[in-house]
Amino acid sequence: MNRTGQTPRIRYDEGCLAAHALNVVGDRWALLVVRELMLAPKRFQAIRHGLPGVTAAVLTQRLAQLIDAGVVTHDGGLYGLTDSGRGLMPVLQAMCRWAALHPGHDPRRFISPAALVISMTAMMLPNDAQATAGMEMGHEAFTLCLANGVLHPQAGAGASDFTLSGNGNSLARAVYGPVPLARLAQDGVIGLAGDAQAAQDFVDLFRLR
Template sequence: MKSQKLTDVAAGRSRWYDDACGTAHALELVGERWSLLILRELMFGARRFSELRRALPGISANVLTQRLVGLEQAGLLVRRLLPSPANVAVYELTPWGYEAEEPIKVLGRWAVRSPDHDPTLPLSAASLMMSFRTMFDAGRAAGLEAVIGFDLGAADRFVATIGQGAIAVVRGDCASAGLRLTGTPEQVGAIVYGGAAAQDVGVRVDGDAPLLARFAQLFPLPEKAGIAPGAAAQ
């Protein structure tokens, strides 16, 4: 065991719990502050260091560097250099890293049931798109076939394709989408999760405007968790 711990330290990996449970090891892999959010930002493809910092304004450059190194050492992401003329380093998830989407979605859906969750706080473009993947209700989308584009600024453009009771969201040009929404992630989120009207929050709507009302109903938030009697006193 001592030899293994020394090997882990040399490889730059943390061993916090000395516990064989998979949940404990998951926390050792992604339990440090910002780690899961970095994975979330990379779920839609490779990102530059500057793009990650812009999406996570509360993180310092030093901490972001540390987390990227740690996630790379854990095998969850890789750093690669874009070919000329870009010659810029980007970070992208490994196939195993992409598998973290499911636990991230499950954790997010569980957490929004907290009475303390505040959907009006700032969120990134990737966070909004991940919420669509997480909260999508296949039953409400029955019979709907649609392509919806989102221009969320700063090169954050996405296309959501809905069909056969499923949703696919990818980064991409939204010019040819049947419905196009232009605004900030918070503004679009206010429409979908807050019931706001597009004109009231400053979202530009192009194309099939009536589709927006149907789209906004596809992502119901789960009921808040009740507090068991006596729980507050424990």
């Protein structure tokens, strides 16, 4: 422990760029904090809600470190990402694709809304479809615009072809699972409003493997 009672950070004493990146965002929870802020700025408690295993003290420390590193901003009670922080989106997407190749993933564990949406940008099959999907997950809503084979998520509700509602886990089941949306909606697992066939065609574009 140091004089402030905090465990000193371990830094890699190397000239390797990967080691330098880990010195900036490699501490536990750091990249997951970035994940929670990737789609929209949030207040402290909203960030913590998306990271149920983190303590307030650790989250405070990580946010301070990320602000000092120029990855996170803090203005008027809201935490957001700098251009540098937003530049980590491809890193998160690559980690999703890499993790899907390794056994042991348990989708029954907590999945935050941001985690689900970011995974969808990474795990979409090649396609030429066009669609606008709405997703409502408690206090968070997203509009996902699919065009030219790229999924563009935006925070907030907007005009959409259909809307899926639930929590991160139930909608992950809808997006990646084998059960048709109509059955999940009938069983009360998710909510489905709008064009049901367009919604089914949309979720059929995503695979975990």
